[in-house]
Amino acid sequence: MSSTGVPMYRRSFDPDQRIRRPLVEYCTNEWRNEPNYRYEPSPERATYSDDFVDCLEDLWDNTVSVVKAPKFRRLLMVIIVATIALLVLCVKIWPVLNEERVILASVNKNAGSASGGLFGINVRPQFPGMIQVQTLDPRLLPQAAKPQASATGNKKRLVFIGDIHGCKKELEALLKAVQFDPVTDHLVALGDIVSKGPDSPGVIDLLRGYNASCVRGNHDDRLLLVVEDLHSTSLTSQKNARFASDAATQASLNKDNAVRNLAMSLDAAQVEWLKSCPVILRIGELKAFHGETVAVHGGLVLGIPLEQQDPVSVMNMRTVDMQTHVPSQKHEGKGGKSKAWYKLWNKHQQLLPTRQGWNRLKSFGKKKSAEKPMTVLYGHDSKTGLKIKKYTKGLDTGCVKGGKLTALVVDGDGRQEIVQVDCKDRRQVSAARETMDDIPKKGKSEPPVDNSN
Numbered sequence: 001m002s003s004t005g006v007p008m009y010r011r012s013f014d015p016d017q018r019i020r021r022p023l024v025e026y027c028t029n030e031w032r033n034e035p036n037y038r039y040e041p042s043p044e045r046a047t048y049s050d051d052f053v054d055c056l057e058d059l060w061d062n063t064v065s066v067v068k069a070p071k072f073r074r075l076l077m078v079i080i081v082a083t084i085a086l087l088v089l090c091v092k093i094w095p096v097l098n099e100e101r102v103i104l105a106s107v108n109k110n111a112g113s114a115s116g117g118l119f120g121i122n123v124r125p126q127f128p129g130m131i132q133v134q135t136l137d138p139r140l141l142p143q144a145a146k147p148q149a150s151a152t153g154n155k156k157r158l159v160f161i162g163d164i165h166g167c168k169k170e171l172e173a174l175l176k177a178v179q180f181d182p183v184t185d186h187l188v189a190l191g192d193i194v195s196k197g198p199d200s201p202g203v204i205d206l207l208r209g210y211n212a213s214c215v216r217g218n219h220d221d222r223l224l225l226v227v228e229d230l231h232s233t234s235l236t237s238q239k240n241a242r243f244a245s246d247a248a249t250q251a252s253l254n255k256d257n258a259v260r261n262l263a264m265s266l267d268a269a270q271v272e273w274l275k276s277c278p279v280i281l282r283i284g285e286l287k288a289f290h291g292e293t294v295a296v297h298g299g300l301v302l303g304i305p306l307e308q309q310d311p312v313s314v315m316n317m318r319t320v321d322m323q324t325h326v327p328s329q330k331h332e333g334k335g336g337k338s339k340a341w342y343k344l345w346n347k348h349q350q351l352l353p354t355r356q357g358w359n360r361l362k363s364f365g366k367k368k369s370a371e372k373p374m375t376v377l378y379g380h381d382s383k384t385g386l387k388i389k390k391y392t393k394g395l396d397t398g399c400v401k402g403g404k405l406t407a408l409v410v411d412g413d414g415r416q417e418i419v420q421v422d423c424k425d426r427r428q429v430s431a432a433r434e435t436m437d438d439i440p441k442k443g444k445s446e447p448p449v450d451n452s453n
Helices: 008-012 046-066 070-107 170-176 200-209 218-232 249-265 268-275 311-316 341-362 438-443
Strands: 133-134 155-163 183-187 280-285 292-295 320-322 338-340 374-380 392-394 403-410 414-422
Touching: 046 070, 155 170, 170 200, 170 249, 170 403, 170 414, 200 249, 200 268, 200 311, 218 249, 218 311, 338 341, 341 374, 341 392
Parallel strands: 133 280, 155 183, 292 374, 374 392
Antiparallel strands: 155 403, 280 292, 320 338, 403 414
């Protein structure tokens, strides 16, 4: 009860005494008016610049406090990591993913069509005297090591060699480095055996003496065309030399002259051996590789049987257009529409088991695909260099221009070994500088012939 006799709870709800403003406005903080708490700048610092400095100091202190706070540091670390990850994604990962997307879309094109494969049926041009596909003698395939192998000589290795280009000394050094034994080992040259280098006839004789296998490269094919031209005509002089006024034309004629002189330096046996090199050499199944193994010089086009592959493309191709699927000898460029053929090949081979499993599932196990995995060994692309993938092995490492000469050695137990030797730049020493008197001297020293193969 209050002094007026009205209860407090009744009085607090008296309409005449109703609160018109928020309660907080009725509260007063008298301590703010005390001198110790009231900010009054001294006459010495009562200037605008001093106030600005004080504000900066306060801002700095607050910033330091925030930076030192654990939550802020964790947030800052998260932002930094996220930024770095985004940069890596944009610069490194995204181009790779985009390339994979383009390649995947390309190898999936017409996958289920009745046209004969991913790239359709190819009408192969007919070239008289050219061997399209040849199968390696199964007796030359490497066998698994046995306890009596060293004594009987049954163990064998396959030695695949990249573009030689007439570099005989480097070839001899490489055979020495791999400890080549003609009784237990077999050589396979991946094309471009001749031209550019100083001793193409010597390289042919060396390979002939070891009964080596080979595939036809674009430079080998060009030399054989010149040989055929020389045999079909009596023209041995330079054509239209008086019209060679610019440097480019003269360089082209000089190059033709070098090939023509090399063609004239070869005897009939050397030419016939070079003609015996097929465009595609079917090796067979090896433990070291996946599926069937074939050797070519340039590459293969997806979805086309070996017998229907275009020889010109097989000897010259480096890239494939993503839209038209037309092979080209041009090199792969950044952001271009063409991709290296081996990228398409590896992607297709990787997807092959999944596609075959899906097709069997859809056909309730009745439909079986005739296509099997295939590994391709090739040369021709010295700009890319050594390129070892799961289903492709590129061995051209630019020996003739001062790079390396590379061999891939495979044994019967499935082991693979890359062996290389350094090379000198042999492009300045061409066959055009060799005189006809020098050629018989080179023919006197030939390696022993392996009659066991």
